[in-house]
Amino acid sequence: MAEIKKVVLAYSGGLDTSIILKWLGDTYGCEVVTFTADIGQGEELDPARKKALSLGIKEENIFIRDLREEFVRDFVFPMFRANAIYEGEYLLGTSIARPLIAKHLIDIAATTKADAISHGATGKGNDQVRFEIGAYALNPNIKVIAPWREWDLNSREKLLAYAEKHGIDIAKKPGKSPYSMDANLLHISYEGLVLEDPAARPQDDMWRWSLSPQDAPNEVTTIEIEYKNGDPVALNGKALKPHEMLAALNELGAKNGIGRLDIVENRYVGMKSRGCYETPGGTIMLKAHRAIESITLDREAVHLKDELMPRYAKLIYNGYWYSPERLMLQAAINESQKYANGKVRLELYKGNVTVIGRESANDSLFNAAYSTFEEDSVYDQKDANGFIKLNALRFIIGGKAGRKY
């Protein structure tokens, strides 16, 4: 077992990470530093501080940071510039938060001269990979303690027994979901229980954030989002900071039954797993961003982005945010966004996000004159003859040589 002097733990204040907190001290005999972040998960952070204190953590070893703006500005928005979707469906809500946490774990380790970090991700999931690859990329000398892969508390009973023995309160919070959940400003995820059968649907009360389409209002909500360089900057004419924007879109989406997803996905560690997600604001942003791009981006820029996107999304899903290849793709994507400016109007209604208008005062490449039936100044219809003929030439030559297509 590695020798550890001081470890920074990603600490939520919940039962599992409280057990880890104790276990780290007991097992490694090391000082424990706790890090609790507000990334919009919708929980008070003060209880986490009190809990840490009650478990014997020193005041100066308790770090609580509000990362909501940084999260959306530096992680969520750059990712949405790429229209990133994993396996055709998943908007990467959990994946994109992990490198941010890794960054602050490493930062606090530097501040506190800790030699290790620790987290509560299990040994079968993607999050352990994302935390740890991120951590190693930011500090190659860091040590990582992953309790779920080390200890023998591999059943609920053993965990609770350990907690009781160490004086950790195991009373369930009222209203706590029985599902395994992860939440941040971009989404909530659910795993486990009935979801382990992909043929079964979850019960309605699993969903915590959004109304169902059925329960959503019968009236349409119309909104307008303004984009600058590919990022949303104003909602209904009001400038908003990144995290304010996402929070506002979440509220609008959740109210209108938007952004629920139920999929089977492929984990990086090798197996399939079933997950349900709520991404109300993200679902709106994806549609709106596509719309602003549709009038402001060059065709081949759009197509190149589309071809690079699955790889970009996979990098983020697999935990390679801090990597040369993600930076290369981001450089290409950012280059494409300099003209992605303008406004998109959308209707929200019972699960539907419908674009009803897009405009760009200075950067539109759309000009009806070029596409209509009538004559115009830039396009001579006879040019299509040569265009088609030369594009077909390889088939004409091939056909004359006997090729069948």
Next chain:
Amino acid sequence: MAEIKKVVLAYSGGLDTSIILKWLGDTYGCEVVTFTADIGQGEELDPARKKALSLGIKEENIFIRDLREEFVRDFVFPMFRANAIYEGEYLLGTSIARPLIAKHLIDIAATTKADAISHGATGKGNDQVRFEIGAYALNPNIKVIAPWREWDLNSREKLLAYAEKHGIDIAKKPGKSPYSMDANLLHISYEGLVLEDPAARPQDDMWRWSLSPQDAPNEVTTIEIEYKNGDPVALNGKALKPHEMLAALNELGAKNGIGRLDIVENRYVGMKSRGCYETPGGTIMLKAHRAIESITLDREAVHLKDELMPRYAKLIYNGYWYSPERLMLQAAINESQKYANGKVRLELYKGNVTVIGRESANDSLFNAAYSTFEEDSVYDQKDANGFIKLNALRFIIGGKAGRKY
């Protein structure tokens, strides 16, 4: 001007292609053969026969074919195996029908010993390219007459004057849409008029096929689709031929407000254009196919398909169905579908298509035992240590060498 003996015209029976019919004879002094196909556009074909006869076409030169099954079986279904979407939105409803028409134009030209084909696509659109590249690929010696690029009937007035002069009935069919439309079993498209302003939304009465989400029933419709080798083969337990399947899904989708789309897209000939589409059955199929793939395809097969898809979709959009590169991609895609067998259950409700269950009796790769918290037989959580460590090794080495990520 090329010398033409006999030309096969893609003939709808409508005003425009009737004018072309006349114009071809007058301009080229050639015999005209008409070809009218039922690809599910929802119009009687008998009037087209009568109209052709009335315009002087000989009985034996009138070809009417029901291509609905061939269309869905040999074009739509292979394309849906790829989850093909153009520019993140468009399901390629018009694009995929063009190579089928080109095939039969060339086939009839061979039958009738015609030396040319002709079509009614305009000089600014994609369809001319799709028709003609397809035609040249299938017969490199064919001549193509594209009247819209040749004649001087470049305004509605001149067209009508020409029609009147030649005794072509110009009475508008009652209920005919003022928009420029294309319809087949996969979709209806709309262009022109108010759509030429991307900031403006179309009026509700533009949509001909589907109910709006608002007007759709308040009750959920639940369906089950069975897949075999990536193609849907049974609906709610009843085996259906390809075109029956698509027709049935269209009806279900249209009734439930599913499949409307309003986008600005990039044409192959170089400009942007606004289009609205109704693809009710296709929208359901895309979602259902993704779902059956999610439990039956290997992860990297999914990812490779996702990376190849934009290029495949672009090929079809641009008119390269009959090309070595499309055949290569199709070979790869088909190879991936041999295990895509099973059933998907979906809920249809006011524009939403929601997967509520997927199962595969023999080909599921999903096994809850591998993804849960608990121990299992194939996965040792400690294996994640090495997996993460070696995947991070290049960053650890890089970090020790001074790299910043």
Next chain:
Amino acid sequence: MAEIKKVVLAYSGGLDTSIILKWLGDTYGCEVVTFTADIGQGEELDPARKKALSLGIKEENIFIRDLREEFVRDFVFPMFRANAIYEGEYLLGTSIARPLIAKHLIDIAATTKADAISHGATGKGNDQVRFEIGAYALNPNIKVIAPWREWDLNSREKLLAYAEKHGIDIAKKPGKSPYSMDANLLHISYEGLVLEDPAARPQDDMWRWSLSPQDAPNEVTTIEIEYKNGDPVALNGKALKPHEMLAALNELGAKNGIGRLDIVENRYVGMKSRGCYETPGGTIMLKAHRAIESITLDREAVHLKDELMPRYAKLIYNGYWYSPERLMLQAAINESQKYANGKVRLELYKGNVTVIGRESANDSLFNAAYSTFEEDSVYDQKDANGFIKLNALRFIIGGKAGRKY
């Protein structure tokens, strides 16, 4: 430690695998089956049989197979259809042999009812990954013993001590290379010693197979290779089986100083390593295959192959020969080769492979009439006007909208 009844060992007859042979029996108390393959490494196999017998292996547990034809026909040739090169340089000589060995290890395990396989690849290299991923893909229940990752014989001294203690002859074969080598019909590789400094060059006597360009003959050797469906089938007019072809090209290449390579490559397990390679026949085949493709393949088929190739090469390098994604890519590549028929003439001279002629009686797409200055029947130069104009249209529209490129 896993319980093992019987293990199939990939056995070369050399010192290292002889030690493994002993160690397996001692450590696991299991029966050992040896498998020795002739894949063209240029060594007698009979000594391996004798050595195995002398180390106590039962006659019926000794498997020796001549896999040369299978190796070239089913592995090397399919790979060369893709023009596969890893990191711009490496022709994958070691990588492509590993799945073949894995296949026979699994096959012999089935025959002998063994429950495990073992190999002599070290814990830092790519080969362990290739062997084991291949083995698991072919038999998910197989157990794998990788002695280099298990034992504590982690220095040359300990190994030799172990050998002596167990009566294994440690006398070095006369003329044996001090480098770590791998050889088969496609190549020889060298690692270690002076190569561990990428700034240093190997001594001339490292190379075992080929003459240096300096020592190669001063006369040019001219050869002609005939291709069928992308595979070489005849040399200088004489039909050859796959392994005969490669052997003959190796001799020609080696004599003419062709196919030496000295690179730093990136291993799948995360670090860089220096390797030197001799691939005389492969180097000729790569050049010749490109040449036959240049006159018989459609342009876009070539370009699609080129874009897919790095991914295909990486799959093979990383050990994913038996994978859905390799099969998908192979399907696409094979589809492209049906017209790759014809003859290529080449000059070999002091390290240079120069194409001096290519022809295809039935499948050439080259026709000088279409490319020359003079008029021809299929190409109207005026068509270029429209081709250029429409390809430039997006820039013209962009420029008029103020875009700078």
Next chain:
Amino acid sequence: MAEIKKVVLAYSGGLDTSIILKWLGDTYGCEVVTFTADIGQGEELDPARKKALSLGIKEENIFIRDLREEFVRDFVFPMFRANAIYEGEYLLGTSIARPLIAKHLIDIAATTKADAISHGATGKGNDQVRFEIGAYALNPNIKVIAPWREWDLNSREKLLAYAEKHGIDIAKKPGKSPYSMDANLLHISYEGLVLEDPAARPQDDMWRWSLSPQDAPNEVTTIEIEYKNGDPVALNGKALKPHEMLAALNELGAKNGIGRLDIVENRYVGMKSRGCYETPGGTIMLKAHRAIESITLDREAVHLKDELMPRYAKLIYNGYWYSPERLMLQAAINESQKYANGKVRLELYKGNVTVIGRESANDSLFNAAYSTFEEDSVYDQKDANGFIKLNALRFIIGGKAGRKY
């Protein structure tokens, strides 16, 4: 015919562009401005000035510019960062010079208030596309006159007759090649004559620049190139400007028989054509750049570059240097080069370029300690167990579910 006031002609001073010069004035009645560039083609420019004057061009309408440094710095070097090769062979020597010429044509048009540009590229080649797409991208309002597509001087006889009639000297320059050639600092190309038969080899005296391998010295030449951010900056310890570097490498390469190429390639306009090329310095640079990348670039950066390269090369070949998609790819490529610093030593010998050493004082990611047999600090061989197991997990699960690979 378009009305033209003033046209800027890309003028070499040779017979063809002199005829065009006259023809432009006669046909369009417009003022002609000549632009002659030194891009290292190895010809005196003064005769071009005299010739223009003699043909009636006004002194102030004659522009002669030395673009050698700009050519290499802003075009050749950025392209070599990508290791760009078209169709596996061609180093894009002609392609990369065209956008530079287009840029200066447009610049001079702005300076002289000309409304058109003209060039001497034929109607069947790639160069017309590259010139014109470049020109339109830089000035969407420019008019382009492509005489070869317009006039009826479509045979050598008519051309000469026209020249004689207009007093243009048709005496052939002594020693002028009978092949159609293009030359600049990066390469010379040859087309036409015997090359129109891909089965025939060119005569030795076609090659103008390099010695053949046979005629090259019997002694090895050793050189060292220093790289900074992916560009070569010093040769044998001496700092050189970009064009000086390329000139020096050309001399070294040409002397040592390096960089000849004989291929059949696929033109953008649709047919195949045969070309021979000499790219001595470029061939050295490609090898050297790969070598410096091999020790300084992260593995996945290399692989991403390799996958993007064919597309990047195709863009340049097809004339899309000034395009959003090229800029996006360039941004990704440039991002990858920030650590590509160090030195590469190479041997040049009779057509061979052999890397014999590479080093990087501050940016090497190579560390022999990580790849050798012996223990090291960052790599625990047991980690490979988990790495392999989890990478194989999808096959193990698949195999247990009955999949065959």
